[in-house]
Each structure stands twice: as C-alpha cells, then as structure tokens.
Amino acid sequence: MPTDPGSKEVTDHPNVVVMPPLLYAVALIVGVAAQFVVAIHLSIEPEFRWVVGGLLVGGGTAVALGFSRAFARIGQDRNPNTPTPSIITSGVYRYSRNPAYVSLTAILLGIGLLLDNGWILLAAIPVVVVMHNGVILREEAYLERTFGDEYRNYKMRVRRWL
Secondary structure (H helix, E strand, C coil): CCCCCCCCCCCCCCCCCCCHHHHHHHHHHHHHHHHHHCCCCCCCCHHHHHHHHHHHHHHHHHHHHHHHHHHHHHCCCCCCCCCCCCCCCCHHHHCCCCHHHHHHHHHHHHHHHHCCCHHHHHHHHHHHHHHHHHHHHHHHHHHHHHHCHHHHHHHHHCCCCC
C-alpha cells in the first residue's frame, strides 16, 4: 500500500533486518567456536548452572510451543516479513508482546549456562540490541500502522519483553 507520492512505499510487513532464529543460531555457533579459541568459563557452581540453564531452556521451549500454537490458530506465518492477519492477545501474549523472542533469548542463555560458555552469554548482548532495534521496533511500527488503536491499547497493557 503506497503512501503519498514522493514518500517511501509502506509494505504490508515490518521489513525486519534479520530473521530472528538465524540471528540466535549465529550467536550460538560463534559462542561455541570462540570457546574453542579462548575459553571463558563461568564462575558459577555447576549445580546452579545446570538448574538455571535447564529451567531457561525448558521454559523457553514451553513459551515457544505457546506462541507456535497461537500462530497456528490464526494462520500466522512465523516469518516476521509476512503480513499479520490479527493481533494475538491470549496465551503467552497476555504476558509478553514478543514471546518468540523471549523464548529464543531464554534458550540461548540456558545453553550458555549448560555449556559453561561465557561467549554465548556475551553474544546475547548484541543479539538483544539487534532484536530490539532491527526487529521489534520495526514490528511495532508495522503493527501500529496496520491495527492502530487496537495495537496501541495492547501495547499499554502488555510489556515488550516480560
């Protein structure tokens, strides 16, 4: 749907800068590879790492299943660069506007703890920055353009991450 002449064309998708699963996968691969070059071990008791890491991976997986079910219910493609048919406000979307990204972040951090790999934890920092600026803000602008007050009201009720 084009806007007025002379302005940029508005697309029916958020035009994110990276596919989120790819970004998280690259961070994981880079973290594992870097550990072989210069290991950064965590100064955390192994039992604590295993419990917290396991909870993060398990919780992240549970949230991922929740958002996947919600997408399937409305026929939403998981690719963020496809049109959004409607706003989901139930299930895990009652607690986070971005449960998919919360789940990917939790899983990445959990794997870093389980593997005693500080590089993975460090890689999560630029991942979250890219996600915020290159994905989430673009998605929010798209959803506001597409759904107007319905999305703005949802934004006021539900946090971006947690």
